Amino acid sequence: MEVSSSFSPIDIAVSGMQAQNKQIGAISSNVANAQSTDNGDGSPYRRLEAIFRAAGDEIDGVTVDEIAPDMSEFPRILKPGHPDADDQGYVSMPNVDLPVEMINLNMATRAYQANVAVMKRYQRMVESTLELLR
Secondary structure, eight states: OOOOOOOOHHHHHHHHHHHHHHHHHHHHHHHHHOOOOSSSSSSSSOOOOEEESSSSSSSEEEEEEEEEOOOOOEEEOTTTTTOOOTTTTTTEEEEOOHHHHHHHHHHHHHHHHHHHHHHHHHHHHHHHHHHHHO
């Protein structure tokens, strides 16, 4: 697979940073709504996931294809005094698992940092090249 001539290492790193930024936004929404039992329509908050795809046929970077809801089951817990409890006292909770979200946040942050490191190294390489040309 060849690197497309239309995309430089900077473009690829920037696309990775933008994609990870969107993923961090989805993770932040999940963490913020981890206890939201009513999403406005009577159902609990549904966890969001960023779906990545390649930006082109070649090595052109990455983009977020969509922010999709996680369609897994809602866990039910017994809370008889809760305002959203059913007749048996069970409350459907969001399908957000905080330890999983923290791991995903850590991975997204590390990927973002890796793309920043690529940009810094590329900048140093360009600066060294300019010094040699002087």
